[in-house]
Amino acid sequence: MNTKTFASAADLDIKKVSFDKLSDHAYAYTAEGDPNTGIIIGDDAVMVIDTQATPVMAQDVIRRIREVTDKPIKYVTLSHYHAVRVLGASAYQPEQIIASQDTYDLIVERGEFDKASEIGRFPRLFQNVESVPEGLTWPTITFTGKMTLWLGKLEVQILQLGRGHTKGDTVVWLPQEKILFSGDLVEFDATPYAGDAYFKDWPQTLDAIAALQPEKLVPGRGAALQTPEQVQAGLAGTRAFISDLYESVQAGAAAGQDLRTVYEATFAKLQPKYGQWVIFNHCMPFDVTRAYDEATQYPDPRIWTAERDVAMWQSLEG
Template structure:
């Protein structure tokens, strides 16, 4: 029996949480939907990840206004995916920041990703008609590291390596020991790996771990509010990636087809991860990308709405 495409059948509302991780540091989470982070400094704020539409961003802004009247001066895009960036126009007057690599990915595949993601997960794009025409572009980009000062509060933006995409950025607040990792770390939520670099991702997790964070806002899932939860979140992310890529690379070595690799991967993954948020949504995309990388294709193939549905039909149909 075929499964509904991606998350088109996921129509139920999610409960939003707005949790303080330290002085002026907040996590906006919603039961496995994309998270945002808020960093409040002496004179201004930064939002990490804009949300998918201006309507969704407006709710983040409303939560910020409950705790501070300081202006939102910066919006950091942790990576290029549409569910993270297309709400940026709601943050009027804010400077949008991203890594050089993220801007390059927007140039290369931003239009295709926009159409693809809206088709995959319509519930995450309420008020899509309010998204301005074209793409969301950063005003400022950086190579490996950049520091933004919110008054006396330092926010260190770091491109630590490839992982979820080739351009992921981590926001690190040294005075509190809090990291905002985007989708490099997930918590009881499947990692989406359709644009991933499996061999690099564990090394990027090593770099996050080396910071010694006391708390983390992951890309999806609950805020990790203690060092023990941080360790658990990184461990679960590692295990998800190693189980997935280990299974698929073994299938490629045996000369199995993509469909055979998918079936074998499900056998390996389901017992540990089937209960994770968006697991069924992600698995076909994840196996497809893992199969490509294990076959020697280093740079992820661009997803389009047509390719999405053809792949889904071949694996989940």
């Protein structure tokens, strides 16, 4: 393989933002496969789900929220701990930042490493990174399993349906409107990043999402899914990618092949079906490395550091 530029360091194209109304209470801020933000407008307050990567980038979300409501943004909910999802939080000046206890624990354990790693991998996603305040984004409310907030008469359920993209994955569900904000448990026409994933658990977690029967869904990346058919397609595509990748890696590991051999075989196997998805080349080395770990000797994801990122990239793509 020819040497590719490390991760997405060469990805500099600015993406076009869409701000889609899903209901009177729900909006999706999406940008052609860049990380999405969800917005819930209750009777008395606004909740933002995932913050964008920096406070400067979050200002664009706030500007669009202000075009449709002047209610205060009281809540930020984090679908998981990744820097690209949480470092913009300070811009909203929320009263509360909500996350699962598992997400809190991951921030304690690996937040600083993850921040350095992500900024190095994908500089474009951290526009005006100097606007990020010192330190990390810390939740002020944590929960385990399920938490319900009432924004006036609007019921907002914050749920942990299982591990998948990370140990702490959290979805936000509007049961009255059948609208789900999935974070990176579901992607659409965008490659799932699985460097911190639980491959064996992820399909069951997708089953738990499907069991809610969402009619609309805001994925972690990709366009908002606005019909039950589109939602099913998003769930099916994510499930197929996770299953195909893990099956290939598991077979290679069971045959005693080394990581690079497994990587090259899995890349070749998946590229015809998924190669056109956003950030496929970026995700594959991280995804296969994690899958190989899980199939061999690491039930829990190892911490990615900036150094480990580069070493892994060189061994697989160098």
